[in-house]
Amino acid sequence: MLHWLKHYRRELLAGDISAGLVVAMMMIPQGTAYALVAGLPPVVGIYASILPPIIYALFGSSMTQSVGPMAIISLMTATVIGPLAPAGSALAGVLAAQLALISGAVLLLCGVLRMGFLANFFSRPVMSGFTVGSALVIAFDQLHTLLGAELPHLHAPSAAMGVTALLLLVLSKQYLAGLLKRCGMPAGVADIAAKLAPMLVVLGGIVLMATTDLAAMGVRTTGTIPGGLPHLNLASSSAHWKPLLQPGLLIGFIIFLMSMSAAQSLALKRNEKLVSNHELIGLGAANVASALTGGFPVTGSLSRSAVNFAAGANTPLASLITAALLACALMAPTGWLSLLPLPVLAATIIVAVLGLLELGILRTAWQYDRGDVLAWGATCLGVLVLGVEAGVVVGVALSMGTLIWRASRPHIAVLGRIAGTEHFRNVERYPAETRPELLVLRIDANLFFGNMEAVAERIECELATHASARHLVLVMTAVSSIDTSALYAMSELNQSLKRRGIGLHLAEVKGPVLDRLRNSELLRELNGRLFLSTAIACDHLQTAKDVA
Amino acid sequence: MLHWLKHYRRELLAGDISAGLVVAMMMIPQGTAYALVAGLPPVVGIYASILPPIIYALFGSSMTQSVGPMAIISLMTATVIGPLAPAGSALAGVLAAQLALISGAVLLLCGVLRMGFLANFFSRPVMSGFTVGSALVIAFDQLHTLLGAELPHLHAPSAAMGVTALLLLVLSKQYLAGLLKRCGMPAGVADIAAKLAPMLVVLGGIVLMATTDLAAMGVRTTGTIPGGLPHLNLASSSAHWKPLLQPGLLIGFIIFLMSMSAAQSLALKRNEKLVSNHELIGLGAANVASALTGGFPVTGSLSRSAVNFAAGANTPLASLITAALLACALMAPTGWLSLLPLPVLAATIIVAVLGLLELGILRTAWQYDRGDVLAWGATCLGVLVLGVEAGVVVGVALSMGTLIWRASRPHIAVLGRIAGTEHFRNVERYPAETRPELLVLRIDANLFFGNMEAVAERIECELATHASARHLVLVMTAVSSIDTSALYAMSELNQSLKRRGIGLHLAEVKGPVLDRLRNSELLRELNGRLFLSTAIACDHLQTAKDVA
Known part of the structure; x- marks a missing residue:
């Protein structure tokens, strides 16, 4: 704990500051977008990005992990609280915080009991199938926000705005880094700058809303975002604890799996050592912190952590800087954020989750072990047909089934x-x-x-x-x-x-x-x-x- | 299928007839008792003992398995249909048949997909903990029937009758075989005759009810038992299918586990070969048959199969004879059965399930692997505290958890x-x-x-x-x-x-x-x-x- 602070050297500072800045710029559209996925007021996404990474920096073992809102966990949150409270309502916020508290408590308990081996309950093909299925569900859910109406209808001004944003984001993801390099920008800087495209598109959307009468034409925005720091929000409605218990357990499990797989792929690149039991404690404490500051369940995000890593993060100080910047943003006037058009936000979500569609493992498994292709497909289909919670159960059952099946034919x-x-x-x-x-x-x-x-x-x-x-x-x-x-x-x-x-x-x-x-x-x-x-x-x- | 019939030799017949007779005598009190455990009219227990063993004889692979009602499966049935219909009602009967149909379909499907390896999902300590926990739940549930009232009250005439029956059964279980041997009966015959004590105690109870005015004093009986063979009862109430689906899956799983563990321990004694995929088909078809004839979920019972085995059963013909005898009993006047006193029936249930309290594995595990003692205790406690369905989930989770935990420390x-x-x-x-x-x-x-x-x-x-x-x-x-x-x-x-x-x-x-x-x-x-x-x-x- 804080091992990194004791051995901090000045030459690490520049990397940490630049990473902290870049991730903060990324976090504003991402946090608000994932709060939207979870069916919560947008500001909750920012709240969940302040205290949790600070707490994780104290207890976690990864140097470059960026803890905060994450698409799949937001989807799971929405699945749980959706039937219990209207989207965006105050009750939804309270329930989301309770859910984070339960998940956090479960993770802390598992950490204390040294149950880090739980990370081994999913095989990689099953994990990949789960991720792809969830990403498709999220993307599909956002379509109607992108188009401003339920399919097959569409609200022309919203759809025009959403589709334009989508195209801009896809094109910038594909070509912006190359373009910036050809304009003479150093390769590393260009790659990072390209990651800020979502923030620029969002700013463009806000400017458009402020200068035109699109709002009067029916393009919806995030609406008022209360300024100031989050209050200590100890959830009060005891009537709702029981239906949240089992989902909280499942979400805690997925929080751990998602975070471990993100952290591992980064730790490998620098030969850092992850301690799974410390990760459980770090993630558990971060979720409790999220609950206490009006947030919702959080985890380490691979896409954001990779940006943090690429932007030069050397230690968790980068996350502390991100958190500080976000806190400052909330204390500054936040009126401009309320103009953020929802179709643009939906476009950023769709582009972000399409990045989760990593299908390389399918090709490998097809050549190496067709049974794993089947497991991938069944998990993905399970999420799409039965929903994301049942998908977790299907995934565990398939992983364990494969294991027992293989064991039942010993050599x-x-x-x-x-x-x-x-x-x-x-x-x-x-x-x-x-x-x-x-x-x-x-x-x-x-x-x-x-x-x-x-x-x-x-x-x-x-x-x-x-x-x-x-x-x-x-x-x-x-x-x-x-x-x-x-x-x-x-x-x-x-x-x-x-x-x-x-x-x-x-x-x-x-x-x-x-x-x-x-x-x-x-x-x-x-x-x-x-x-x-x-x-x-x-x-x-x-x-x-x-x-x- | 019917392999045994093709190679049938005349010298096998005597054993099959004697076993068929003994098991039929055992089945009448046991079937009615387990129907009572399931919260169903007593005759349902007899119905479930006629067609299912015949169908199992056609498809199953065990020579001596006795398929029919079983205490733990009855308890699981009660847990599912209890909240949906009043005990003993017609609706309860329909739901129980639907449950048997679902479990049967699941088992058939698993058999066709050759998923016999599913039997390996429980470790033995977990299976033992699950059985012991369920037996305690059943015994405790029967206490109030035995005593004629809810504790701490008791209904003196009922309690006197119940406790006397209990003592007679415990004593005969302990000493009757020895006594008969000392009276000059051959050892094998004495052991079998002692197994008929429950039938004798039940008959004694019926005689007592017929000759005294205990009924007027408030001792409850099974009440009218309709004569005649069961009707084809295709369950009709479609509204109740959905809540039965998941429990049906779980019950199917436990039916398979219970039956396999019973059949295996007997097959071992005669070097017979069990084919798990045939067992799935046999049990699945037996449950579908049970559903179609107004029965409830059935499985192979270790205690009854062991009696069948000991009484000389050589082939499934013994089960066919049992079924034929039970069908005859139903076609004969059944008025006498309606006088069966419930406290006596409760006593037979308690003695039967206390026979499931096999604790030898605890001693072995204590010396050999303390972790397995923990798994045993957690499963048993899971059943006692969370209920029998959650107990299955706890058991699978513990077996798999142990597996992953052991795997996570490779040599x-x-x-x-x-x-x-x-x-x-x-x-x-x-x-x-x-x-x-x-x-x-x-x-x-x-x-x-x-x-x-x-x-x-x-x-x-x-x-x-x-x-x-x-x-x-x-x-x-x-x-x-x-x-x-x-x-x-x-x-x-x-x-x-x-x-x-x-x-x-x-x-x-x-x-x-x-x-x-x-x-x-x-x-x-x-x-x-x-x-x-x-x-x-x-x-x-x-x-x-x-x-x-």
């Missing part, structure tokens, strides 16, 4: 001896010798509840094809753990083999596994012996037979 | 060469030689989304302690699969090592893994080489350095 090899050596190899891949009274199987997986049935079934299957076997030797080189369920299955196998007069022998059991097994009855009742190596086992069992 | 060993040999071993366990410019790590786990972060972290950690390493060799002997997420993580590691000027080499990659990797970009961009063996890798990297 087991029949081994034979390479003639004249002490080496034993898979008989399917090597010319190895087997003996009819001896079946040697190597189990290439840890034994646990998810694969014990499959292992037992495979063993029975091999015993059926090697009907003359009197001894079964299990080679345990690749088994690093045996859980209680698998221990039971092994005991049952042992008893079954005993009844059939077949010896069960274990060879090359790893030290830690053996230490564990000594506390169980399996070893005491084993209908055979423990051997240090497969070769010793086979020699011994052969000699025993010859003597008999 | 990785630093290898060194045993001097003068080609063998490489864990330096912590063997006196093996390492070289400062070379770091050799053996990864003892399949690489997938659940452990890739942990693997990457561990590699970074080892690189930090071996700061002079210029080459990293990953020994892949134990890696049988690399999923898409892990492929990404490996590519990121490769790029990161490239930037730092460290070579990444892979040794002893298994054939199937290598085949897969050839479809990926990782091999093309690998910042190092593939080696057949660790020894070749080390020799080559050493020579390369000497030449340089």
